[in-house]
Amino acid sequence: MPASGLTGSRIRERRTALGLRQSALARAVGISPAYLNLIEHNRRRIGGKLLVALARELQVEPSALTEGAEAALLAELRAAAMGHREVAAEHDLAEEFAGHFPGWAALVTAQQRRIETLEQTVAALTDRLTHDPQLAASMHEVLSVVTAIRATSAILAEGGEVDPEWQARFHRNLHEDSRRLAESAQALVEYLDSAGEEGGQVGVTLPQEELEQWLQARGFHVPELEGEGALSPQELVAREPALNRARTTASLAAGWLERYREDALRLPLERLREAVARLGLVPDALARELGCELPLVFRRLACLPDAADTVRPGLVSCDASGTLTFRKPVDGFPLPRYGAACPLWPLYQALARPMQPVRALVEQPGRTPRRFLCFALAAPAGPVGFEQVPLFSSTMLILPEELAPEDPVAPLLPVGASCRICPRGGCAARREPSILTDGF
Amino acid sequence: MGKRVLLIEDEPNIIEAIRFLLSREGYQVDTHTDGATALEAVAARRPDMVILDVMLPNKSGYDILRELRAGETTARLPVLMLTARGQRRDREMAERFGASRFMTKPFSNSEMLSSVRELLGS
Numbered sequence: 001m002p003a004s005g006l007t008g009s010r011i012r013e014r015r016t017a018l019g020l021r022q023s024a025l026a027r028a029v030g031i032s033p034a035y036l037n038l039i040e041h042n043r044r045r046i047g048g049k050l051l052v053a054l055a056r057e058l059q060v061e062p063s064a065l066t067e068g069a070e071a072a073l074l075a076e077l078r079a080a081a082m083g084h085r086e087v088a089a090e091h092d093l094a095e096e097f098a099g100h101f102p103g104w105a106a107l108v109t110a111q112q113r114r115i116e117t118l119e120q121t122v123a124a125l126t127d128r129l130t131h132d133p134q135l136a137a138s139m140h141e142v143l144s145v146v147t148a149i150r151a152t153s154a155i156l157a158e159g160g161e162v163d164p165e166w167q168a169r170f171h172r173n174l175h176e177d178s179r180r181l182a183e184s185a186q187a188l189v190e191y192l193d194s195a196g197e198e199g200g201q202v203g204v205t206l207p208q209e210e211l212e213q214w215l216q217a218r219g220f221h222v223p224e225l226e227g228e229g230a231l232s233p234q235e236l237v238a239r240e241p242a243l244n245r246a247r248t249t250a251s252l253a254a255g256w257l258e259r260y261r262e263d264a265l266r267l268p269l270e271r272l273r274e275a276v277a278r279l280g281l282v283p284d285a286l287a288r289e290l291g292c293e294l295p296l297v298f299r300r301l302a303c304l305p306d307a308a309d310t311v312r313p314g315l316v317s318c319d320a321s322g323t324l325t326f327r328k329p330v331d332g333f334p335l336p337r338y339g340a341a342c343p344l345w346p347l348y349q350a351l352a353r354p355m356q357p358v359r360a361l362v363e364q365p366g367r368t369p370r371r372f373l374c375f376a377l378a379a380p381a382g383p384v385g386f387e388q389v390p391l392f393s394s395t396m397l398i399l400p401e402e403l404a405p406e407d408p409v410a411p412l413l414p415v416g417a418s419c420r421i422c423p424r425g426g427c428a429a430r431r432e433p434s435i436l437t438d439g440f
Numbered sequence: 441m442g443k444r445v446l447l448i449e450d451e452p453n454i455i456e457a458i459r460f461l462l463s464r465e466g467y468q469v470d471t472h473t474d475g476a477t478a479l480e481a482v483a484a485r486r487p488d489m490v491i492l493d494v495m496l497p498n499k500s501g502y503d504i505l506r507e508l509r510a511g512e513t514t515a516r517l518p519v520l521m522l523t524a525r526g527q528r529r530d531r532e533m534a535e536r537f538g539a540s541r542f543m544t545k546p547f548s549n550s551e552m553l554s555s556v557r558e559l560l561g562s
Binding site: 143155158160 | 449454456458460464495500524548
């Protein structure tokens with residue numbers, strides 16, 4: 001796969017690699033060299049027959065020329081423009097911009113991501129200042145003592161009649177209050193210091209992102225927690241610096257890894273592999289065969305170790321509010337970093353039909369639409385009882401079409417990533433306008 | 441005869457300072473520290489004005505203010521609210537619930553005295 005993301009650049013790289021002249025390639029596919037030059041500089045969009053013809057001449061799959069990074073880069077550029085409407089960035093020229101100045105385009109998107117992260121951090125810190133009970137209590141204590149000191153010392157300093165007995169009393173009060181003030185100020189400073197350390201770490205990335213980055217780097221498979229002699233999740237967190245820089249990340253990671261360990265005990269890797277070899281990636285058949293519930297099978301399938309060259313399924317889960325609580329990305333199926341996703345996802349359908357398995361063949365829009373077979377189930381997230389209303393969470397396994405078992409019996413469902421970057425018109429589920437005027 | 445001020449505040453050294461300050465000016469000062477029984481204290485002491493802290497144990501000063509304003513005999517009682525937070529939201533709350541005046545801690549003694557004089561019309 002070429003390094004640069006845009007179709008034209010990929011065509012140019014591939015042609016150069018094959019030692020083909022521009023004019024020769026243009027002739028072979030029946031277009032003028034000037035037109036091919038425009039295409040190679042990302043100034044003309046292509047698709048359909050011409051793309052297929054070029055791919056054939058270049059001896060690659062058409063998808064190798066179009067997929068992945070390009071759509072994501074353009075969506076991010078457009079999202080950045082959307083955030084600053086007042087500067088009126090040239091929406092329709094996003095592709096050309098990305099094509100001509102790939103470095104600058106990457107910078108814009110990197111900064112956009114950084115800004116989003118910082119905005120989240122600021123919101124979190126503001127929340128903390130407003131709602132942190134410990135901070136509020138400390139501030140109240142300091143202000144109360146200062147008030148007493150101010151009123152008392154003013155009585156002594158501003159003259160007026162104060163008999164000796166009262167004077168002695170006020171001096172005693174002042175002494176007492178000043179000691180209290182020193183103590184509460186000290187406590188406040190210590191508290192702010194520790195909050196600052198933690199905040200500094202949070203500023204880089206959010207806890208959920210830190211955990212996901214760590215998992216991403218190891219392909220979402222954690223051999224330390226598999227099989228005999230596994231580490232305890234706490235031990236693992238303690239020995240991984242990336243997971244224990246911030247307390248919030250450490251506790252999030254411990255919770256996630258705890259469940260991973262439980263899952264691994266209940267459905268050991270070898271049993272799962274053996275069953276997959278026999279039955280294929282068919283979650284319900286696997287669940288029946290292995291005597292496990294579906295969400296467990298979803299999670300274990302998403303955490304299978306990397307076999308060379310295979311695309312592995314993605315996984316996404318959400319709580320009852322629809323907030324994504326876990327994301328394992330899969331190429332071509334964008335999972336929004338913040339905010340809500342597409343309400344048409346089977347993940348959300350499942351929430352509306354708890355305990356009923358939902359399966360759908362979904363199609364993500366794009367110049368080359370991609371299809372995925374999705375399996376979802378919403379189940380109670382914790383223990384259930386007659387005394388409390390159960391809290392549901394939903395989990396969805398995302399199989400790229402090429403991994404899906406033969407002939408999936410599922411209706412085709414057009415979906416998106418989230419409304420802002422979704423080009424679908426006439427969608428009943430749309431909640432905000434798209435920033436894409438003409439699709440990808 | 442001195443007018444009666446009821447000070448509802450839970451910080452003993454603040455109570456002592458304010459009590460001294462107002463007494464020296466000739467006011468008669470009663471004090472009360474518990475939010476939950478503040479209304480009973482007002483009914484029992486029948487003060488000419490109330491100095492009311494917002495952060496009281498067991499019941500918020502805003503709740504006490506609201507109930508005072510709803511009461512027949514206390515609806516027009518002058519109330520000076522004290523709060524440790526000078527945020528606009530607090531001031532707005534105090535105004536909405538009908539505080540006669542609002543003062544942020546730490547206040548100066550002269551500020552306190554002039555507010556009390558003004559509210560008692562003396």
